[in-house]
Amino acid sequence: LDGKGFRTPFLVFVGEVRTAKTASGVFDWAPDECCAQWRLSPQALDLGLPEARPAEAVKRGARSLLIGAAPLGGGLPASWIPALLEAIEAGLDIVSGLHARLSEISEIAVAARRHGRALHEIRRDEGETKIASGRRRTGRRLLTVGTDCGVGKKYTSLAISHALRARGISTTFRATGQTGMLIAGSGIAIDAVVSDFVAGAAERLSPDAPEDHWDVIEGQGAILHPAYAAVTLGLLHGSQPDVLVMCHDPTRTEIASFPGFPIRPLPETMELYLALARVTNPDVRFAAVSLNTSKLEEPDARRIAADMTAAHGLPCFDPLRFGLAEALPVIIGRR
Amino acid sequence: LDGKGFRTPFLVFVGEVRTAKTASGVFDWAPDECCAQWRLSPQALDLGLPEARPAEAVKRGARSLLIGAAPLGGGLPASWIPALLEAIEAGLDIVSGLHARLSEISEIAVAARRHGRALHEIRRDEGETKIASGRRRTGRRLLTVGTDCGVGKKYTSLAISHALRARGISTTFRATGQTGMLIAGSGIAIDAVVSDFVAGAAERLSPDAPEDHWDVIEGQGAILHPAYAAVTLGLLHGSQPDVLVMCHDPTRTEIASFPGFPIRPLPETMELYLALARVTNPDVRFAAVSLNTSKLEEPDARRIAADMTAAHGLPCFDPLRFGLAEALPVIIGRR
Numbered sequence: 001l002d003g004k005g006f007r008t009p010f011l012v013f014v015g016e017v018r019t020a021k022t023a024s025g026v027f028d029w030a031p032d033e034c035c036a037q038w039r040l041s042p043q044a045l046d047l048g049l050p051e052a053r054p055a056e057a058v059k060r061g062a063r064s065l066l067i068g069a070a071p072l073g074g075g076l077p078a079s080w081i082p083a084l085l086e087a088i089e090a091g092l093d094i095v096s097g098l099h100a101r102l103s104e105i106s107e108i109a110v111a112a113r114r115h116g117r118a119l120h121e122i123r124r125d126e127g128e129t130k131i132a133s134g135r136r137r138t139g140r141r142l143l144t145v146g147t148d149c150g151v152g153k154k155y156t157s158l159a160i161s162h163a164l165r166a167r168g169i170s171t172t173f174r175a176t177g178q179t180g181m182l183i184a185g186s187g188i189a190i191d192a193v194v195s196d197f198v199a200g201a202a203e204r205l206s207p208d209a210p211e212d213h214w215d216v217i218e219g220q221g222a223i224l225h226p227a228y229a230a231v232t233l234g235l236l237h238g239s240q241p242d243v244l245v246m247c248h249d250p251t252r253t254e255i256a257s258f259p260g261f262p263i264r265p266l267p268e269t270m271e272l273y274l275a276l277a278r279v280t281n282p283d284v285r286f287a288a289v290s291l292n293t294s295k296l297e298e299p300d301a302r303r304i305a306a307d308m309t310a311a312h313g314l315p316c317f318d319p320l321r322f323g324l325a326e327a328l329p330v331i332i333g334r335r
Numbered sequence: 336l337d338g339k340g341f342r343t344p345f346l347v348f349v350g351e352v353r354t355a356k357t358a359s360g361v362f363d364w365a366p367d368e369c370c371a372q373w374r375l376s377p378q379a380l381d382l383g384l385p386e387a388r389p390a391e392a393v394k395r396g397a398r399s400l401l402i403g404a405a406p407l408g409g410g411l412p413a414s415w416i417p418a419l420l421e422a423i424e425a426g427l428d429i430v431s432g433l434h435a436r437l438s439e440i441s442e443i444a445v446a447a448r449r450h451g452r453a454l455h456e457i458r459r460d461e462g463e464t465k466i467a468s469g470r471r472r473t474g475r476r477l478l479t480v481g482t483d484c485g486v487g488k489k490y491t492s493l494a495i496s497h498a499l500r501a502r503g504i505s506t507t508f509r510a511t512g513q514t515g516m517l518i519a520g521s522g523i524a525i526d527a528v529v530s531d532f533v534a535g536a537a538e539r540l541s542p543d544a545p546e547d548h549w550d551v552i553e554g555q556g557a558i559l560h561p562a563y564a565a566v567t568l569g570l571l572h573g574s575q576p577d578v579l580v581m582c583h584d585p586t587r588t589e590i591a592s593f594p595g596f597p598i599r600p601l602p603e604t605m606e607l608y609l610a611l612a613r614v615t616n617p618d619v620r621f622a623a624v625s626l627n628t629s630k631l632e633e634p635d636a637r638r639i640a641a642d643m644t645a646a647h648g649l650p651c652f653d654p655l656r657f658g659l660a661e662a663l664p665v666i667i668g669r670r
Contacts, residue, residue: 099531134561134593195533196434196526198565224614226469226572230533234565258469261614272610275603279559279596 006120006182007063007093009035011054014069015080016041022097023047023068025154025179035060040083045069054090064093064120070178076100085111093118097178099192123178123189132199132238134280139209142331143241144219144290145273147263148256149228151249152319153219154180156290159319160245161216163328174205174217176235190220191231198231202238214332217241223272226261233276240280243331246270249292250304266312288327289316341455341517342398342428344370346387349403350415351376357432358382358403360489360514370395375418380404389425399428399455405513411435420446428453432513434527458513458524467534467573469615474544477666478576479554479625480608482598483590484563486582487654488554489515491625494654495580496551498663509540509552511570525555526566533566537573549667552576558608561596568611575615578666581605584627585639601647623662624651 012027012034014020027034027047036052039045045068052060065087071077076098084094084102088111094102102108102119112119142160144153154177161173173180175187193201206215217239221228248266255261270286277284289308293301301318308316315327347362347369349355362369362382371387374380380403387395400422406412411433419429419437423446429437437443437454447454477495479488489512496508508515510522528536541550552574556563583601590596605621612619624643628636636653643651650662 099529132562134596191529191531193530194434194526195528195530195566195569196563198530199562223611226615227467227534228531229572229611229614230565230569231530233568234530237561237564261469268610272607275607276558276564279564280561 006095007118008033009062010064010066010095011035011052011057011062011087011092012037012047012049012066012068013083013087014039014045014047015077015083016044017069017071018043018045020045020069021150022066022070022179022182026066026068026182029158029183034066035062038065038083040079054087054092058090058092062092064095066182067094067096067098070098076102076105081105081107084108088112088115088117091115091117093120095120095122095182097123097182097189099123122181123192130200130204131197132203135203136240136281137203137206137208138211139206139213139215140211140243140332141206141215141217141239141241142243142245142287143217143236143239144245144247145232145236146219146222146247147266147269148222148225148249148252150256151247151252152290152292153247156245156247156319157216157218158183159324160331163324164214164216164332167328169332170210170213172209172213172215174215176202176205176218176220180218187218190235191228193234195230195234198234199238202235203240206239219247222255223276224264224269225255226258236273236277237280241277241284242281243285243287243333244273244277245288245290245331246273246286247290247292249295250308251295266308286312286314287331288314288324290324291316291318293318293321341430342453343368344397345399345401345430346370346389346392346397346422346427347372347382347384347401347403348418348422349374349379349382350412350418351379352404352406353378353380355380355404356485357401357405357514357517361401361403361517364493364518369401370397373400373418375414389422389427393425393427397427399430401517402429402431402433405432411437411440416440416442419443423447423450423452426450426452428455430455430457430517432458432517432524434458457516458527465535465539466532467538470538471575471616472538472541472543473546474541474548474550475546475578475667476541476550476552476574476576477578477580477622478552478571478574479580479582480567480571481554481557481582482601482604483557483560483584483587485591486584486587487625487627488582491580491582491654492551492553493518494659495666498659499549499551499667502663504667505545505548507544507548507550509550511537511540511553511555515553522553525570526563528569530565530569533569534573537570538575541574554582557590558611559599559604560590561593571608571612572615576612576619577616578620578622578668579608579612580623580625580666581608581621582625582627584630585643586630601643621647621649622666623649623659625659626651626653628653628656
């Protein structure tokens with residue numbers, strides 16, 4: 001990550017947030033880049049790293065404060081501003097995946113300038129804003145999609161990328177969210193792109209490639225999500241995937257944080273994804289279902305995976321629990 | 336429009352563009368606000384207004400230059416900059432619906448400041464950026480949707496608003512594009528909203544209203560459009576429409592400007608819209624099909640409308656050619 005313009009290791013800041021996806025994602029996939037954590041509440045997510053405020057973290061070698069939590073909507077809680085100022089004054093850069101622009105908070109901008117510290121605002125798409133062309137690109141593409149947010153799209157994409165690469169298949173993980181970008185060191189925060197240009201940004205994210213190369217693209221949101229489906233659909237169209245992998249938590253009955261919005265049945269949801277994806281790739285197909293069984297005991301998880309494999313005629317696996325070896329031949333079309 | 340912060344009448348600028356939707360839309364619906372046109376090429380769209388450069392237009396009473404054309408993608412052609420400077424120097428404000436920010440072109444910003452002229456950049460959403468809540472709002476909502484761009488969604492929405500109001504039904508036209516906003520004097524340029532917030536912006540556009548009030552919301556893009564579907568879906572979810580009206584050009588076989596991308600059959604497209612719209616309003620229904628028959632002779636247009644009425648069991652009309660009286664009872668659910 002150091003080569004990507006960020007100074008590491010990170011002091012991982014989680015505020016008072018209990019489920020901090022960026023913090024846990026970066027810690028899972030780049031633990032060596034994290035040297036300490038800073039929690040504003042005893043209830044906040046505990047990564048098991050040493051606790052340190054900025055001055056102490058600097059002594060342990062920290063070079064940047066990573067904002068590891070994103071409140072709903074990506075705004076900046078005013079209560080965090082003193083914490084960010086303390087970090088800047090202690091000599092840390094700030095790495096932020098929030099929508100809110102830190103550089104537009106004048107105290108933060110002034111402090112960063114005075115102390116010569118960098119503000120890396122990775123959710124801002126600095127690239128050209130272009131509408132999508134729809135042009136078919138060379139190479140193969142896999143996109144993870146889901147029945148909700150937080151069901152394992154990023155984890156599944158990373159696990160599939162690693163597994164393909166381990167088999168000697170040329171593969172690039174394409175990050176579309178701030179956590180994935182921190183892990184990969186590049187990508188586009190697709191939910192921060194102006195809606196007219198989302199599909200165009202997704203086209204730019206996975207450019208022409210050799211015919212046997214796979215881009216594994218991190219999915220976002222869900223097509224039947226009341227707030228985020230626009231992001232999902234623009235990414236789906238611009239990615240023009242050859243292969244979709246459905247990510248699903250079988251214990252969830254409602255969209256997370258949206259009580260009263262049911263998760264629709266998988267076959268219906270998969271048919272909808274295919275109908276929409278065919279706009280830019282008529283040959284798109286589902287290759288697997290990736291289950292998040294973290295809330296189930298192992299026997300139940302195995303039974304559900306077996307039942308779903310039979311029901312959908314596709315490999316159904318939990319990449320974290322069972323691995324995904326049996327799915328790979330289907331994904332690359334060599335079953 | 337004068338009350339909305341714009342100084343009118345407009346000098347309508349079309350550059351060298353042949354199909355200038357903003358120019359023709361504003362001229363159709365607010366002709367009294369347009370006093371002259373300025374074309375940079377004899378091939379450009381001709382509204383039939385007197386030709387005038389800025390100095391001459393000011394003598395005819397013009398107060399603002401309206402950029403009446405939006406090149407693909409909403410960028411600012413560099414060739415227009417001298418024209419805009421000439422307008423500012425002649426004493427005109429600028430009203431722009433482009434994505435490109437005029438105030439970030441330093442010569443334009445400097446000239447506007449020096450001459451005390453306003454730059455109205457109406458495509459920038461200055462409101463709060465909030466994710467959608469999905470909360471059901473009071474009042475009734477109609478949204479126009481389509482099989483493509485430029486098939487009559489704005490015209491149909493305006494025509495339905497006028498017809499409902501003429502029947503004494505409390506109605507508000509909700510504009511979602513720069514042309515509609517110029518006609519209505521308010522609205523949100525939905526395609527300029529960051530994708531994470533599109534559905535939230537659409538919620539804000541049509542707030543709670545009395546139970547018998549209708550918001551008629553201008554649709555954007557098309558759900559099977561390779562570039563703009565993200566805009567369409569966020570607007571669909573945030574609008575939580577009770578009623579959809581499908582807009583369609585029966586002579587079109589491919590998406591405009593996207594050769595090789597077919598227009599899918601109407602029933603399939605309508606079923607897809609309903610499946611997605613049910614996320615935020617399970618009772619959503621189609622009430623009519625609005626045809627753009629401008630490329631057909633009258634007998635053919637009448638025959639196609641009759642055939643489609645029979646096929647879909649819904650009133651099918653061309654609002655410009657035949658009016659829409661027979662559709663109104665179905666729209667408001669009093670057939």
